[in-house]
Amino acid sequence: MSVFDFRSLQCDVLIVGGGGSGVLAGVEASKHHDLKIILTSKGPIGQSGLTPTANGGTHTCRSADEMFIEAIEGGEFLGDQNLVWFMASEIRNALDRLSDLGIPVRPLSETATYFPPVDALRTLRNVLLEKSNVDILRRVFKLRRQNLYSLQIYTG
Numbered sequence: 571m572s573v574f575d576f577r578s579l580q581c582d583v584l585i586v587g588g589g590g591s592g593v594l595a596g597v598e599a600s601k602h603h604d605l606k607i608i609l610t611s612k613g614p615i616g617q618s619g620l621t622p623t624a625n626g627g628t629h630t631c632r633s634a635d636e637m638f639i640e641a642i643e644g645g646e647f648l649g650d651q652n653l654v655w656f657m658a659s660e661i662r663n664a665l666d667r668l669s670d671l672g673i674p675v676r677p678l679s680e681t682a683t684y685f686p687p688v689d690a691l692r693t694l695r696n697v698l699l700e701k702s703n704v705d706i707l708r709r710v711f712k713l714r715r716q717n718l719y720s721l722q723i724y725t726g
């Protein structure tokens with residue numbers, strides 16, 4: 571008798587990793603109610619990866635233009651300018667979206683914002699748990715490219 575109990579799952583969107591990037595990708599994808607989404611993480615959400623160790627500080631600058639110039643000059647012109655512009659122009663919207671999701675985003679000054687990373691992850695995990703089209707999986711044993719987005723998971 572095998573000690574492993576395997577089952578195969580299929581989804582439209584597979585998110586690997588339950589840090590800030592993963593849970594926010596899950597929140598965005600879950601808005602498409604016709605999609606089945608699986609988020610799988612090696613460690614628990616809120617207790618693994620870099621996000622729980624982060625300071626939660628966000629530098630915002632007075633304007634997108636100012637932030638863009640500061641980031642490009644600070645990066646000695648090595649940064650991808652399209653990506654940097656996206657960050658500079660979207661950061662305040664992103665902070666508003668976090669706030670709308672129930673994360674306590676606090677301005678520290680005119681150009682700095684703070685939110686607690688662990689609380690943020692737990693809040694976003696709870697948002698995902700309430701979504702009927704999202705499954706959060708742990709204990710993934712094997713990921714196969716047998717079919718696109720096919721997972722073989724150990725559920726024991």
Ligand SMILES: Cc1cc2nc3c(=O)[nH]c(=O)nc-3n(C[C@H](O)[C@H](O)[C@H](O)COP(=O)(O)OP(=O)(O)OC[C@H]3O[C@@H](n4cnc5c(N)ncnc54)[C@H](O)[C@@H]3O)c2cc1C
Nearest residue numbers: 587588589590591611612613618619620621624625626627
């Ligand atoms: C000390 C420190 C302070 C920081 N302070 C700030 C700050 O003030 N402001 C700021 O903006 N940024 C800060 N950062 C950077 C920021 O924390 C990271 O850029 C961000 O958290 C990365 O998020 P992520 O979701 O990409 O990765 P992570 O948060 O690292 O998440 C990775 C996830 O993937 C999972 N995982 C790993 N391997 C596998 C696998 N094989 N299969 C499935 N799942 C897997 C992990 O369990 C985890 O859940 C800081 C970083 C550090 C270390």
